[in-house]
Structure formats: C-alpha cells, structure tokens
Amino acid sequence: MSIGLDIGGTKIAGARFAKGGIEEARAEHPTPDNYQSFLQTCRIVADELGAGPQIGVAMRGVFNRETGLVEKDSVLPYLSDVSLREDLEKVLGRKIILENDANCAALAEAIDGAGAGYKTCLGVIAGTGLGSGFVVNGEVLIGANSFCGEIGHIPLPYYEDSDGDKVPCGCGQVGCLEKLVAGPALARLYKKMVGRNCGTHQMAEDAARGDADALRVLDRYYTVFAKAMVVALHSFDPEVIIVSGGLSGLPGLYEEVPKRWGRYAMAKQPKTKFVPARYGPKAGLRGAALLVTHL
Numbered sequence: 001m002s003i004g005l006d007i008g009g010t011k012i013a014g015a016r017f018a019k020g021g022i023e024e025a026r027a028e029h030p031t032p033d034n035y036q037s038f039l040q041t042c043r044i045v046a047d048e049l050g051a052g053p054q055i056g057v058a059m060r061g062v063f064n065r066e067t068g069l070v071e072k073d074s075v076l077p078y079l080s081d082v083s084l085r086e087d088l089e090k091v092l093g094r095k096i097i098l099e100n101d102a103n104c105a106a107l108a109e110a111i112d113g114a115g116a117g118y119k120t121c122l123g124v125i126a127g128t129g130l131g132s133g134f135v136v137n138g139e140v141l142i143g144a145n146s147f148c149g150e151i152g153h154i155p156l157p158y159y160e161d162s163d164g165d166k167v168p169c170g171c172g173q174v175g176c177l178e179k180l181v182a183g184p185a186l187a188r189l190y191k192k193m194v195g196r197n198c199g200t201h202q203m204a205e206d207a208a209r210g211d212a213d214a215l216r217v218l219d220r221y222y223t224v225f226a227k228a229m230v231v232a233l234h235s236f237d238p239e240v241i242i243v244s245g246g247l248s249g250l251p252g253l254y255e256e257v258p259k260r261w262g263r264y265a266m267a268k269q270p271k272t273k274f275v276p277a278r279y280g281p282k283a284g285l286r287g288a289a290l291l292v293t294h295l
Contacts, residue, residue, distance in 0.1 A: 003051040004288030005042060006101060007031070007059045009075040009128030012038075014045040015282075017289045021112065025049055035078045039091045046092050054095045056291030057088065058104035058284045060129060062147055068098060075129045077170065097291040102131030102150070103140045104287025105277065109242045110135040111290065113278035122149060122238040123277070125284060127245035130178040130228075134236055151231050152178035156224070158264050163224045164189040177228045183246055189224075190217045200247060208251045218250065225253070226260035233265050233272060244277035244284065 005014045013028040027048040032038045046055060061073030061080070068085025088096045099107075106115070106123025115121035115135065125131040134141045134149030141148045153171045156163065164185055166175035179185055183200045190198045194213045198206070206214035232241060243253070254274055262268045277283040 002056070002289040002292040003046065003049055003054070004056045004058065004104075004285050004291070005045060006104070006285040006288055007042075007057065007076075008101075009060070012041050012045055013285050014049050014051075015285050015289065016049045016051070017286070021286070023286075031076065033078075035082060038076075038078070039087055042088060043091050046094070051092070051094060054097060054292045055092065056097045056099065056104070056288040058099060058101035058288035059084070060101055060131065062100075062145075062150075063098060065098075065142070065146060068096075072171065075170070099140075099288065099291055100131065100133060100146075100150075101125060101284040101288075103133035103142075104285075104291065105131075105244045105279075105283035106133035106135045106149070106242070106287070107140050107290055107294070108279055108283045108287035109244070109277050110138055111294065113283065114242045114275050115240055118239040118273075120236070120238045120240075122232050122236055122241045123283070124151075124232070124241060124243050125245040126182060126225075126243055126247040127281070128183055130182045132232065134238070149236065151228070151235065152176060152182075154231050156180045156227055157230060158227050162220060163227070164192060177231065180224055181228045185224075186217075186221055186247065189221055190214075193217050193220065200250075204250050218252065219256075222253065222256040223260050226257045227264055229257060229261050229274070230264045233261065233267075233270055238272055240273040240275060242275055242277050242283075244279065245281055248276055248280055 002017050016025040027045045029041050063070045070079045070084045073079040085096050102125045109115040110121045121135045123133050130152040132151050153176050155175045169176040169179045203214045258274045
C-alpha cells in the first residue's frame with residue numbers, strides 16, 4: 001500500500017494505491033486560504049484514506065530538500081517560508097516525503113504512463129499554475145537548486161499584445177509563462193477577447209460544441225502555448241512532452257500546439273511528441289504515491 005497527497009491551488013487530493021498501482025480509495029477537500037486550516041485539511045484527507053507510516057506529498061513551489069522549508073509558492077503564498085515537511089509530520093503523525101508536483105506527475109507518466117518507453121520526458125502540469133519536471137531514464141532530475149525542468153517562471157518568448165496581458169507573478173517578474181498559459185491566464189484572455197467572463201471548463205465545453213467565441217480564444221491560446229513549449233524544446237529537447245492538469249483536456253490542444261511551435265523553434269519540424277498524460281489530472285497524485293515505493 002502507498003499513499004499520496006497532491007496539494008493544488010483549489011483542492012487537496014489524496015489516494016491509496018495497492019500493489020501494482022491499483023487505486024483503492026480517494027479523498028479530496030478544497031484548499032483552505034490559511035496555513036493552519038491547510039495543515040488540518042491534509043490531516044483529514046490522510047485519515048480518510050487510513051494512511052500508513054509514510055506519505056508522499058506532491059506540492060507546488062520550490063523547497064529545500066534537506067530542511068523541508070518551502071522557499072517560494074506563487075499560488076499559495078502562505079506556504080512560502082514555512083517548514084512544511086516538519087509541520088505535516090507533526091500534524092499527521094507520519095513520515096512525509098515531499099516532492100514538486102510537476103516532478104511527481106512526470107515520474108508517474110515516465111514509469112508506466114504516456115512516457116513509458118521514452119528516455120527523456122518533460123511532464124507539464126497546466127492548471128491553476130504551470131509546473132514542469134524532467135525525467136531521464138526513469139529518474140527525476142532535481143538540479144543543484146531543486147528546479148530542474150521548471151519553465152513556468154521564464155518569460156514568454158515572441159510575446160505579442162494579442163497573447164494576453166502581462167501581469168505580475170509571485171516570483172517577482174512580469175510576463176512569466178505561468179501568467180500567460182495557466183488557467184487564470186486563459187480566463188483573462190477570454191475576457192480580453194470576448195468582453196465577458198468564462199471559466200476554463202465552460203470554455204472547453206463551449207468549444208467542443210462549436211461556440212465561435214470559445215474557438216476563437218482557444219485558437220489564440222494554442223499559439224501562446226506553442227510559444228511556451230518552445231522554451232521546453234530549446235532548454236531540454238525532450239523526446240516527449242506530457243501534459244496533465246486541469247487544462248489537459250482542452251479540445252484540439254494536442255493537434256494545434258505542435259502545428260504551431262515550428263514557427264518559433266530553431267527546428268522547424270520538431271520531432272518531440274506532444275501528448276496527454278495517461279493519468280490526466282491524477283498524474284501528480286499517482287507520482288506522489290510512487291515516492292513511497294519507487295524513490
């Protein structure tokens with residue numbers, strides 16, 4: 001048995017897996033707006049799963065692997081500068097193994113998901129934020145500063161006004177990929193182009209049934225996404241890019257982005273595959289559980 005928790009911007013999800021990676025149970029609760037409630041919610045999720053002595057936790061942001069101190073979280077600011085691993089171990093009464101959520105998702109997909117059989121896999125989580133992790137021969141590359149593969153806080157290349165408004169990011173920059181590609185950015189782009197609000201889930205549904213406004217916004221958005229993926233192509237040159245997270249199901253995403261990235265990449269016909277995660281939005285959670293059994 002292995003237990004994983006996935007800390008997202010909108011929900012904290014947990015799952016229990018049996019031998020062979022079969023999911024036995026799942027629990028989730030909304031992500032609170034303060035740290036103490038956050039810790040208690042993690043405890044509730046773990047207790048509902050009947051968690052064992054170790055829990056793998058997939059989390060956003062950058063943290064110190066030696067101390068468990070979170071150094072920066074641009075989506076959940078209350079997690080910045082806290083000793084998360086130590087606090088979770090106190091509240092949950094279990095050993096905690098922390099890992100970046102994008103690394104967890106990439107690991108799950110590389111082991112037996114959409115990246116199985118590839119030597120180099122870049123896993124991208126496109127949801128409330130934009131995270132990514134790089135796996136080589138089944139091993140997550142961490143890097144000297146714990147953010148190898150993390151492209152979300154690089155400015156969007158080839159930026160045009162029609163790509164959306166540049167807004168300040170929690171990392172201190174303006175115009176980061178995260179602020180032009182993640183879910184809130186897509187919603188802002190819709191408001192900018194159409195003049196009214198529309199959530200990303202509704203947008204996807206509207207586009208699937210042929211709504212002209214939704215299709216027009218997504219057409220522009222896929223160009224922005226393609227520009228963002230050029231950062232990944234030029235930095236890591238992976239054999240496959242695997243997309244998970246709340247935006248991974250947008251209609252046309254996997255056809256349109258590769259059609260467009262050749263306009264901006266040094267190679268006009270990149271060989272890199274661009275595919276949905278086998279485990280979809282659950283990839284990070286599955287990877288968190290793998291921290292207990294695989295690493």
